[in-house]
Every structure is written in C-alpha cells, then in structure tokens.
C-alpha cells in the first residue's frame with residue numbers, strides 16, 4: 496500500500512472522539528486501496544499475525560475483584576446492547592479473513608463466553624473453517640453443562656480460570672460466592688468430553704492468593720493439566736492495579752521449585768505467552784505468564800476482536816479499529832481484508848516493554864470487553 500495515512504497527531508491524542516474518528520478514517524481509507532498481496536502479513540516489528548482472540552460477550556457471571564470489580568460493574572453498568580454484538584455470521588466471516596492472513600489459532604473469550612446463547616453454534620461455524628486450533632477460556636461455571644456440546648461442535652481445547660483451591664479465597668476473589676468444587680466439576684466434564692489437557696489459569700495477587708500457588712501446583716501435578724500462573728496486570732482502568740500487588744513470575748517459580756523441583760522447558764512455538772517449566776520427576780509442567788516483569792511484546796502475535804467488532808492490536812490499547820462498521824456498511828471481503836492487513840502492517844505496540852506509572856493510568860479498554 497503506497498499511501499501512508501497519519502493515525503493520530505498532537506490534536507487527536509488528547510481527544511478520544513477525534514482519536515476514534517482518525518482510526519475509523521484509517522480503516523475506511525485502507526479498505527479502498529488496491530488489493531495487496533495475499534497471505535501472512537507482518538507488523539512494523541516483523542511480528543506475524545498468528546492468534547485471534549474473539550470476545551463474544553462483555554458480560555460475566557463473576558465479579559472477579561481484579562477484572563470486573565462489583566462497585567463498577569454494578570446494576571447500573573451499561574453493558575453493550577445485543578444489537579451492538581457481532582452476530583455469529585459476522586464473526587465467522589471476519590475469522591475467515593484472518594485465517595487467510597495467517598491466523599491458525601482462535602480463542603473465544605469475554606466476559607464469560609459460555610453466557611453467549613448458542614455458543615456451540617458459533618464453535619461449529621468456526622470449526623467449519625478448517626485447520627484451526629479452536630479454544631475457549633471460561634470461568635468454568637457453566638462448563639459441566641456445556642463441555643460435551645462444545646466438544647461435539649468442534650472445540651479443540653479449553654482453558655479454565657481458577658484462582659485458588661481454597662474455597663473462602665476463591666469465593667472472595669470471584670465475588671459471586673461461587674465454590675471451587677463446581678469449577679473442578681467443569682474441568683472433569685471437559686476431560687470426559689475429550690477437551691484435555693485442560694489449561695488452568697490462576698491470576699496471582701500479592702496478599703490475596705499467594706498461599707494458593709503451591710497447593711494449586713500440587714493438585715494438578717501428574718494429571719496432565721497445565722496450570723498457568725499469571726502476573727496480575729494493569730489491564731483496563733477499574734481494578735486499581737498497583738505494582739505492589741504483583742507477585743513476579745520468578746518468585747512464583749521459586750516458591751514451587753522449593754517444594755516440587757522444576758526445570759525450564761523450551762517454548763512450543765515462537766510467541767507462546769507462557770514460559771514453560773517442567774517437573775523434574777517427569778510429572779508434567781506449569782506455565783508462568785509474566786507480562787509485567789518479563790514483557791513478551793517482542794513475540795506478540797495476537798489480534799483481538801472486541802464484542803462489538805473492533806480490532807485491537809494490544810491488550811493495553813485504548814482504542815480499536817471498527818470492523819463492524821465495514822461489515823454492516825456493505826464492504827466486501829476484499830476491502831475488509833485490505834483494512835485488516837493495513838492495521839496489522841502499521842502495528843507498533845509494545846505496551847508492556849514501555850510500561851511506566853503514566854501508562855498505567857492512561858485510558859485502556861477493559862479486559863471483559865476486549866477479551867482475556
């Protein structure tokens with residue numbers, strides 16, 4: 496593409512409406528450019544597009560204190576109206592274009608993806624694209640009921656979030672009084688449905704659930720499931736994040752290693768989010784996701800589609816590119832592809848590498864909307 500279109504300048508940077516209008520103008524102008532060479536596309540730092548995360552709802556049945564604090568996401572909170580959500584047909588159409596551009600892994604997320612009605616139908620439609628690693632991240636509350644139908648629809652794997660095996664700690668963190676046992680039932684159902692090995696996500700917060708780290712590792716050791724310990728991140732603006740609340744990944748590994756000896760393992764592929772550690776006795780592995788203390792922007796190959804069809808090129812972005820406007824504005828696939836490729840080509844994000852006290856306070860989208 497020959498034309499270079501300025502995205503933001505000093506005037507738009509301080510004005511959210513102007514900033515959004517500039518991004519809209521960018522995708523519409525890019526869409527109208529002559530078609531570019533098909534196939535994988537790289538950004539300004541040479542990173543290919545490999546994963547697509549799709550948020551299918553901004554609603555959740557939990558109110559995890561670090562993600563959707565109840566005092567913000569309360570009865571008055573304005574979630575997106577249904578008409579704003581991408582339909583399953585729209586999601587599948589966009590996903591196909593991403594796949595043609597090199598995406599081979601799609602993760603459904605949210606919000607809580609199992610709250611989206613007939614989610615199995617979407618799984619079936621995406622599975623119909625073929626050749627995809629098709630996964631879903633869930634809090635597990637509805638998994639016991641839905642695991643089999645999701646597997647039947649073509650889901651490949653599932654990731655379940657569980658922040659503690661201690662019931663009081665878990666209930667306090669999910670702030671919905673939801674018990675550990677029900678999540679474990681969901682994991683068992685996923686295994687029975689053939690969705691194993693299950694990845695288990697545990698967000699670690701200093702002073703809240705550090706004492707759950709070793710019991711969590713011990714519980715899943717030898718089961719084939721992989722616990723991924725996640726550093727608490729400054730996503731969004733509502734969780735009151737402070738650096739002091741982060742337990743660095745190195746400390747998490749030290750705690751586990753002291754009781755259950757670990758050795759580093761190679762990544763499965765370039766751009767894998769979690770650093771892998773295997774148990775020295777051969778009984779499986781864990782992962783640590785150190786977005787705060789060991790930024791992995793250099794290898795970040797993830798694109799994100801928000802619930803209302805905006806393309807985000809970073810989890811910590813403040814704005815996205817409106818693809819729904821193109822879908823509903825009669826743009827054909829070639830023009831939508833042009834826009835997606837142009838957005839990716841000019842991508843320069845590396846938020847976690849340049850995080851400062853100022854960026855922490857900058858406006859950023861909420862994780863429940865953009866998808867975790």
Ligand code: SAM
Nearest residue numbers: 562605606607632633634656696698727728867
């Ligand atoms: N509702 C689903 C779930 O609970 O897994 C999917 C969405 S949730 C936003 C996706 C993942 O993001 C979960 O594992 C959650 O624990 C994690 N997460 C949310 N806020 C986070 C934060 N501030 N730092 C680190 N991880 C976070």
